[in-house]
Amino acid sequence: MTFVRGLVALLSDQRFRQLFAVRVTGQAADGVFQVALASYLLFSPELQPDAGAIAAALAAVLLPFSLLGPFAGVFLDRWSRRQVLMIANLLRVAPVLTAAALISQNSSRAALFVTVLLAFSINRFLLAGLSAALPHVVETRALVLANSIMPTSGTIAFMLGLAVGSGLRLAQSALSPTGVNADVVLLLLAAAGFVLAAALTSRIPRHLLGPDLDSAPPAAAEALSRVRRGLMAGLRHLRERPVAAKALCVIAAHRFFYGLSTVATILLYRNYFNDSDDVDAGLAGLSIAVLVSGVGFLVAALITPAATSRLSSQGWILLLLALAAVAEVFPGALYTEPSLLVAAFVLGLSAQGVKICVDTLVQTHVDDAFRGRVFSVYDVVFNVVFVAAAAVGAVVIPPDGKSYAVLTAIALGYAATAVLYLLTTRLDRIPPARSRAHLPPRANR
Structure with a gap:
């Protein structure tokens, strides 16, 4: 199945299309939201953020989601995931509007951090719910394709929101005479997007997205009392699924080195390529x-389904890690804006391709329950x-973001991850996606 044929087939299905609309709408609003935050927290001349300040942000x-996430998972396996997605989108509106009020009144950064903390905690809860819900709206044999379309389309929607938000932010000079704060406008727009995402979620049948339970879900108080036991059961289940466990180790390593690159990139655009007082140039x-x-x-979304059908998910992950290692050294080490854009493209391809796999x-490889x-x-x-x-970056990355030693360490880290994954998965023999005949049948809609 080619990507285009698969995309048409998936989007022609009403249930997938409904969940797809929820994801792209919410993530477009996230893009607008994060432009406002970046403008205020990362590029403000008054705050003068360094690597340590970026790590703190x-x-x-x-x-905080690291503390809330496990509890969220227990409830995602007990409560209607459709209800969770709808209510959580509505709950996101409150901290976003609060952030708008705080920015308009030039309130303390600590108060803003608290509201941002809450907004992002809810957002991560939503992303976990969307991932858990996806197998309920597509056939098992189409999961690779769906995983390339759904999160990648969400990311593209995020980029569009980022583009819209950046355009509005750069138009601040036109808005300033009217007394309108551009960051506040962006936050109000983001809040409207979250309301729309909640409305779109309401179109999905309440029980369509699972969870599939053998008995009635427990009451909230009972579910809370089972959190520890439920998490331990989930971890034991993961230990019994080595393919899934090793995949999580790979994404953890990849995410670490990608995080170092992200902090360095922010500092490069803030202090190396542009004057630190020029907010618009740095943000643009x-x-x-x-x-x-x-x-x-x-x-990555276009080519991953075909790549995994030929190489297997394991082989494609290894190739993407190798590409990331090379891109860090060349052209990344040239430290020019064009070369950094080429590296950003390759790292984006690698990051999303690995995540899809x-x-x-x-x-x-994990049971629905x-x-x-x-x-x-x-x-x-x-x-x-x-x-x-980011915390490591605060110590090792210089204020302007330029460091050949850090760049080399990141490249070696990607390469080492590929080697270790190859050595630990040689006996797994993960088949190409198109030949996984052992997978369970499609869940009921």
């Missing part, structure tokens, strides 16, 4: 880099290692 945004340059990386995400490996918990653990790992990378 990432920790405030991502680490970073936005272009993110958009180019998004093109890499799109290309890992998503599929986890989905196809445990998917919510496993994907919550997945999201925790995804965020914790990124923040850990």
